[in-house]
Amino acid sequence: xxxxxxxxxxxxxxxxxxxxxxxxxxxxxxxxxxxxxxxxxxxxxxxxxxxxxxxxxxxxxxxxxxxxxxxxxxxxxxxxxxxxxxxxxxxxxxxxxxxxxxxxxxxxxxxxxxxxxxxxxxxxxxxxxxxxxxxxxxxxxxxxxxxxxxxxxxxxxxxxxxxxxxxxxxxxxxxxxxxxxxxxxxxxxxxxxxxxxxxxxxxxxxxxxxxxxxxxxxxxxxxxxxxxxxxxxxxxxxxxxxxxxxxxxxxxxxxxxxxxxxxxxxxxxxxxxxxxxxxxxxxxxxxxxxxxxxxxxxxxxxxxxxxxxxxxxxxxxxxxxxxxxxxxxxxxxxxxxxxxxxxxxxxxxxxxxxxxxxxxxxxxxxxxxxxxxxxxxxxxxxxxxxxxxxxxxxxxxxxxxxxxxxxxxxxxxxxxxxxxxxxxxxxxxxxxxxxxxxxxxxxxxxxxxxxxxxxxxxxxxxxxxxxxxxxxxxxxxxxxxxxxxxxxxxxxxxxxxxxxxxxxxxxxxxxxxxxxxxxxxxxxxxxxxxxxxxxxxxxxxxxxxxxxxxxxxxxxxxxxxxxxxxxxxxxxxxxxxxxxxxxxxxxxxxxxxxxxxxxxxxxxxxxxxxxxxxxxxxxxxxxxxxxxxxxxxxxxxxxxxxxxxxxxxxxxxxxxxxxxxxxxxxxxx
Numbered sequence: 001x002x003x004x005x006x007x008x009x010x011x012x013x014x015x016x017x018x019x020x021x022x023x024x025x026x027x028x029x030x031x032x033x034x035x036x037x038x039x040x041x042x043x044x045x046x047x048x049x050x051x052x053x054x055x056x057x058x059x060x061x062x063x064x065x066x067x068x069x070x071x072x073x074x075x076x077x078x079x080x081x082x083x084x085x086x087x088x089x090x091x092x093x094x095x096x097x098x099x100x101x102x103x104x105x106x107x108x109x110x111x112x113x114x115x116x117x118x119x120x121x122x123x124x125x126x127x128x129x130x131x132x133x134x135x136x137x138x139x140x141x142x143x144x145x146x147x148x149x150x151x152x153x154x155x156x157x158x159x160x161x162x163x164x165x166x167x168x169x170x171x172x173x174x175x176x177x178x179x180x181x182x183x184x185x186x187x188x189x190x191x192x193x194x195x196x197x198x199x200x201x202x203x204x205x206x207x208x209x210x211x212x213x214x215x216x217x218x219x220x221x222x223x224x225x226x227x228x229x230x231x232x233x234x235x236x237x238x239x240x241x242x243x244x245x246x247x248x249x250x251x252x253x254x255x256x257x258x259x260x261x262x263x264x265x266x267x268x269x270x271x272x273x274x275x276x277x278x279x280x281x282x283x284x285x286x287x288x289x290x291x292x293x294x295x296x297x298x299x300x301x302x303x304x305x306x307x308x309x310x311x312x313x314x315x316x317x318x319x320x321x322x323x324x325x326x327x328x329x330x331x332x333x334x335x336x337x338x339x340x341x342x343x344x345x346x347x348x349x350x351x352x353x354x355x356x357x358x359x360x361x362x363x364x365x366x367x368x369x370x371x372x373x374x375x376x377x378x379x380x381x382x383x384x385x386x387x388x389x390x391x392x393x394x395x396x397x398x399x400x401x402x403x404x405x406x407x408x409x410x411x412x413x414x415x416x417x418x419x420x421x422x423x424x425x426x427x428x429x430x431x432x433x434x435x436x437x438x439x440x441x442x443x444x445x446x447x448x449x450x451x452x453x454x455x456x457x458x459x460x461x462x463x464x465x466x467x468x469x470x471x472x473x474x475x476x477x478x479x480x481x482x483x484x485x486x487x488x489x490x491x492x493x494x495x496x497x498x499x500x501x502x503x504x505x506x507x508x509x510x511x512x513x514x515x516x517x518x519x520x521x522x523x524x525x526x527x528x529x530x531x532x533x534x535x536x537x538x539x540x541x542x543x544x545x546x547x548x549x550x551x552x553x554x555x556x557x558x559x560x561x562x563x564x565x566x567x568x569x570x571x572x573x574x575x576x577x578x579x580x581x582x583x584x585x586x587x588x589x590x591x592x593x594x595x596x597x598x599x600x601x602x603x604x605x606x607x608x609x610x611x612x613x614x615x616x617x618x619x620x621x622x623x624x625x626x627x628x629x630x631x632x633x634x635x636x637x638x639x640x641x642x643x644x645x646x647x648x649x650x651x652x653x654x655x656x657x658x659x660x661x662x663x664x665x666x667x668x669x
Contacts, residue, residue: 020064020077027081028057028200031088035095035199049196051182055173056198060084062170068159074147075140082136084200091199100290101194104207105316185209187311188492189288202311210309210317212553215546223554223561226547227530230537237525238334242466242502243394244327244520245403247456248296249383251410252473253494255443257487262429267447270454271471274497279504282488283496284512289478293349296406296474298514300358301326302531303556305514307549315354318556323569325555327517328359328402330529337361337397339578341389342406343369343381345646346576346653356571360404362396364389367606367643367653368577370623376409376445377419383409384452387459392578394463409452410445412478414438435479442477457499468504470520472496472513515539530555530562576643576654577602583641583656589627596633598626600641600656610640610655 032053033042046053064080067073091102177183183201187193194202215222254268255261266272274280285295286305293315294305301324308314314324323329328338339362346352346365355363366372371385386405393403416434425447427440453471460467473494483489496516498504504523511519518535527533534551538544554562581602589595598609598618605620609628619627626641643653 016073020067021061024061024064025057027084028053028060031084031199034085034088034092035101035194037092037095045195045198049198051177052196052198052201055177055183056200058170058173059200059204062166065163065166069154069156069163071149071151071154072144072147073150075143078140078143078147082140087203088199091194091203100190101199102203103190103311103316104203104210105313107207185310186306188286189290190311191290192288193311205310206312210312212307212549212557214558215550215553218550218553218558220559220561222550226534226551227562229541229547230533233527233533233537234525236334236527240466241334241336241400241526242468242500242524243401243403244331244336244524245390245401245405245460245467245469246299246517247386247405247453247469247471248292248299248407248474249410249446249449249453249471250292250407250474251412251442251477252407252446252449253476255439255446258481258485259487260429260431260485261427261439263443264426265424267425267443268450270450271495271497274453274457274471274499275495277506278497278499279507279509280495280497281508282490282510283472283494283516284510285473285475285492285494286513287475288481288491289476292406292474293351295513296404298512299472299517300328300404302514302518302529302535303552304512304545304548306545307552313349315349315351319354319357320350322556323357323359323567323571325529325531325567325569326358327521327529327532328361328404329569330532331400331402331526332359332361333528334400334526336400336402337393338572339364339393339396339401339403340406341386341393341403342366342408343372343383343385343389344406344408347645347647347649347651352576352653356574359569359572360574361572362393362575362578364392364577365653367646368602368604370604372646373605376448377441378411378413378415380408380411382452383407383449384455387452387456389578390456391459391463394465394467396578406474407449409449410442410477412442414441414477414479420444438479442479461501466502468498468500468502468520468524470496470498470516472516581607581641581643581654581656583639586633586639592627592629594632595627595629596631597621598628598639598641599624600626603641604643606643606646606653607641608644610642611637 029042029046032045033039036042036045064077067076067080070076087102094102094106174183178185183197184193185205187202190202254272255263256266286298287294293313297303297314298305303324305312318324332338338360340351340355340360341364342348342351343366346363346367352363352365366381369381369385369389371388372381374382374385376382386407390403390405394401416437418437418440420441423440423444425440425443427436427443430436430439457469460469476491476494481491483491496511498520507523515535518532521528521532522536527536531551534548538547551562554560555567559565560567579602581600583598583600585599587597587599589597601624603620603623603626607618607620607626609616609618609626611631616628616631619629621627641656643655645651645653
């Protein structure tokens, strides 16, 4: 029996490479099934993209070759199984909670297991995860000591070169696959890219291919040459500078651009009228179906995403580490007060920590909006609440204001069943009734957004200050659109319009999102900022894109020759909300036992009372009044009103202007 066992082991060792390859093919299929939440979707992926499937299996297989360099091969194989399956499970869990898959910038979450658990798992799920981790760790310890070791000779002089050769060969395969367009190194929509090119390849790409590569001829002389091209620009006009408002409309575009759709009425009549009367055109954006933050980044900074890593979000990478030249920073030097507004929670895409690095003085998120409970059927705050926030920004300063507003109402995921009781606009023409329902919901939402646009312009006209308003869609909606579905035969495009009350001449042209700020500043005779001046001087000239890449590299990753070695931009001390909330008085609530009114200013539904460091159940009544029940105040109580994040973390964003309110002080003792 012992001899037979040794013979079996010998045979298995001889064919171990083949068995390992088969195991990888099966294991990778399971990983894709977990990521896609469907065995059938994984099968369709294999059937429709067999070369991509084999490539990703090959990537995993190359990592498993390390087992032939050690004796504890069984143990190392177990480690590799846990590693790759663990990545698949993480991606599957995240995709059950959000639309973007697990990427390189998300790796920091692995070092903070508690943070992952709080954000993506309920308490029961956290307990299960902890138990599983303990069991896995115990099993690994047991396997380390009990798993059989390879008893044959380790031919390092052959195995190591073969292992390194496999890595080099696979690198060559990768380059060939990119050249033949089996793979891509540009992700217009990172979620779609993961579906098209496989989870392992996309994850590795987002880990190792980030930032902007150093251009081959990068030098101080090259940057000086680029700067010389801006010498013919005019001087900046600094008199009577208007308010500048950017309004980024979530998933907003003209549905009549879709060939197969039939609509009962025009969903965007106001935007269409404005396009006829004011400067407008197609608006090229860096993503499709998602990627709001990247369109936002391009529009604010004038930088192009095409030079960054595939699917990269600068908000999740370089902007977490450094400031970046931007419209807010540039305009602040001209006396502008700079504001950001978003009717979604403050921590989304990390905006609360990123916006100071872009030069914003204030940030009004949904937690600072009195009407944040005005929500559409999917729970997104309606865009009409933005009008008051914009006017608050304009009223908060005596000079000119730059206001960057990000809407959210048009956000998906769009329902494939009728949830609108009496839709104003009906839709037909899609391949399925479920798709018609999605479009019907979408067009009725952007119809409300179109009404909001008209109301905002009416409010700005009434406000009376010189103002320019730039409006555009951030990307096409997530509707599985194909190039052949579009009238303009292009998916990376929406529309923009520039409304004003200062008599700007109508000028229709197509612009990219990274060009529009420079073009607007040029029309206002503002020639400031290295990136914006570059666009103003060099757009549509020879080597325009090549030199833009070099300039971006110099500013964010290089020696900053354009700043003579040191960036002049320092992160702002950004204020959340335009105005400070105050706590002015505590009054007994007549007729309500052990209840009190908390009186102050600038309260919202996200305001919550904290007494002696403990949260008290709070009812929002209006911007000046909160109600708490079942609490009897003591003379020594210290009371605060805090704004808490609407994300699952429920973090404190800010507190009332006074550090705390003393009940003893109120009683005059």
